[in-house]
Amino acid sequence: MTVAHIYTVAFQGIEAREVDVQVHVSESGGGGIFNIVGLADKAVAESKERVRVALSAVGLSLPYSRITVNLAPADLPKEGSHYDLPIALGLLAAMGVLPASEMEHYVALGELSLDAQFIPVAGVLPAALAASEQQRGLICPAACGAEAAWAGDIDIIAAPSLIALVNHVRGVQVLNRPTAKLAEEGGIIPDLKDVKGQETAKRALEIAAAGGHNMLMIGPPGSGKSMLAQRLPGLLPPLDAREALEISMVQSLAGELPGGTISRRRPFRSPHHSASMAALVGGGLKVKPGEVSLAHLGVLFLDELPEFQRAVLDSLRQPIETGEAIVARANAHVRFPARFQLVAAMNPCRCGYLSDPAQACARAPKCAQEYQSRISGPLFDRIDIHVEVPSVSASDLTLPPPAEGSAEVSARIAAAREVQRRRYEANGLRVNAEAEGQLLDRVATPEPAGAELLTKAADAMKLTARGYHRVLRVARTIADLGASEGVKRVHIAEALSFRRLTHLH
Template sequence: MVARAYTVAFEGVEAKPVEVQCAITPGVPAFSLVGLPDKAVSEARDRVRAALSAMAIALPSRRITINLSPADMPKEGSHFDLPIALALLAALEIIPHDAAEGTTALGELSLDGTLVPVIGALPAAMAAAEEHRILLCPKACGPEAAWVGAVQVIAAASLSDVVRHYTGQAPIPASDPGEVIAPPQGRDLRDVKGQERAKRALEIAAAGRHHLIMIGTPGSGKSMLAARLPGILPPLSAPEALETSMIHSLAGLLSEGGINRARPFREPHHTASMAAIVGGGRSAKPGEISLAHNGVLFMDEFPEFPRTVLETLRQPIETGEVMVARANAHVKYPCRFMLIAAANPCKCGYLSDPNRACSRAPNCGEDYIGRISGPLMDRFDLRIEVPPVAFTDLDLPASGDASATVANRVAGARAVQAARYAGHAHMRLNADAEGAVLDDVATPDAEGRALVTRVASRFGLTARGYHRVLRVARTIADLDGSVDVRLPHVAEAVSFRIAGVKET
């Protein structure tokens, strides 16, 4: 008789059901594992054998065959240890067959039978809920998996606890969800002296999730401004928190099973590889753009990133998802992020500083900023120059609104957008608006339309640039509490589009 248990194989953020079949048949004693396992899965035989031996359970002198079905799906990871052990225990009639068949299990076994935590408990719980099975996982993964309220989560500390649970000797109570981790107190915008225009650009970008590039001399405050962006962003909503946590679960970034309501803020170094930014590697893991889903991707020293890395950002910025294609895997990850880029105006950084005039101007600046291609630059909604702050201004008292005040305005604008796009599945903020919906919500008044027409003709706005101006104008109108997009809103949006950087 074939005993069955169930587990999952991860493809992106999806957890695909896998049936673990165990048959004990007459023949030469052997322990075979089939079904396209990788090295870590193949080594499960030795870990399971040692764990059972630690429980004084001896394997019979017969042929044991474990099949992972569907057999043509690659199986990767150590989380297959527990379901293989569960199916084997059912085949040995140590636990009931129906109990094993009603379970989706994942977990790594140590040689003494202790269950070691693994990644992916949250998406595995989602898959178990869809299949109407309970989820069995290591104790450390229980609080994370229990956030999926539609599934019962049994979190065990060891394989012996699993046996006692299924035989009724010591039932394990269902796990409770972990704590909700409140967003940390962000740095205050009032710490930044001057730079009022840059602060305004940050507020607009946060309100509509618009992409922003800041160009300025070293020490002008670009990184300081970006570091204060999390302080004005609203917490993740419940659906956003679940989406983001599933990606972080696969990357092993969830802390102690808690769901974090703070928006991700990722800041990779400019030496990061394409696989680190976009995703990839042997197992097609999520990259920085996916880890920044529903949050911020800050790329300092933007032109210093390899050209191939920068160009791969173009499609994810537009579509909000990335397809990682490898020889053995084609995986899709969501990546709806806000890109904040910072760059010096030239290689030395002082192209626009009259006190440190660059001897190679203007070619130095054109060559350096030219590392950012026209199509990529065209995808930035907001472009600003960040001038250096005079030394005498550093002694001035703090000015401008505090982060808490700006955050309230941003939250109000986002609430308006949430109501506006409630009936559209793929639209949440103004940055997502397109087609007829964009025409309906962002068409300016007659004066605003005339201004956009003149700007498009004079500066050669692309169709993408034209639509991005309208989206930014809609966000400015939301911050202003205006139902209609009027001339002042369009004028401010245009000023952020054409200032500092040439349209290509």
């Protein structure tokens, strides 16, 4: 009795766990019974029908024997259609069509169509990296080859169909190794020169971009809040190679790597306010990464912040603090990276004209109290920078374009981020917004005059301990933008100007 082996993966968050696909074909009949065991979901259970028809499409028929496919370990849940390919290859090895000893050295994943073509699946990049760690090769659909190639120097067979794969393994046909590709960064990135007026908001945007700080813009409709947020990607430095691979693994699991190409541009996600908790932080019947993970190492922009469900907003508190989204299930805790920068925008009240003398809110201050109370105090406290974005006057709109645009501002931001990179290199951090505890005290302790100002302001403004340390983080970033070694009084003063005394004005 022989058992053919090939390997695949089961995804738990961003982790690809090894699955041993064991295929046994009985030698003494069995009436054509085909069983798949090992805690498989319905998509995996249906694989036997896709595999049966795909094999017949290339001129092979299953023996009239009892076929048992075991997906080990048996207590690990198996979900998805990517088990089609390893089951088919395991069967071919067990039937002697492919060399069983060679198949044992591969990790395979892919979906089979009924005409034996390979259909792309999500998660090829994490699977390729897992195969590299296990010192195995990878077999995947041709459409996923470019994605797999980013795993480095491993043996990759990216085939368009089952017959092409069989011919390649048997030496009848040669499939070229796929090459890794970078995405072409097309499209025009909005420039900061398009924004007239709003000097305070533009300064806040620069500070937020330089230090990776969370930011909240409050102002009436049409004041330019969304316009400012859309210009943030043009200010952020590109991803380095390690960061690009990190975010691409999340995108791969979500099926959002078009053509298998990897982008060096930081993600910018802007979900609608009707988004559910699962859509925002991850989850669902088959756990998928949410918007907070797809915005990892980039920006999550929430427009009309109070319009989101309160429970959905409060679910952001834990990812903001820890940098990861944890989806709890009865049998496992699934983790996704979520080190994102939150940028939010909101009106001061439901009608939006709380402080506008020309269009005064008829229900003030109750309108503002009801509207802003949709956002919990703890969430407000986790936002480093609060900035007022007043209405833009007609005279501002007639002004010539500002002298500084995104190119000039992004140069300062890049210089400040390089200072932070060197500062935190030994600690595994990237920006000031990630510093905390003794490390923050060491790098951001202000000079005596600044410390005195911060102490008095903390008492007057009723700052929490979290709020106090977030002021220090912002002040450290302001000092970095000014190429200052120490945090001075002027830096503390500017950082305090971006903290709100209360929720309401």
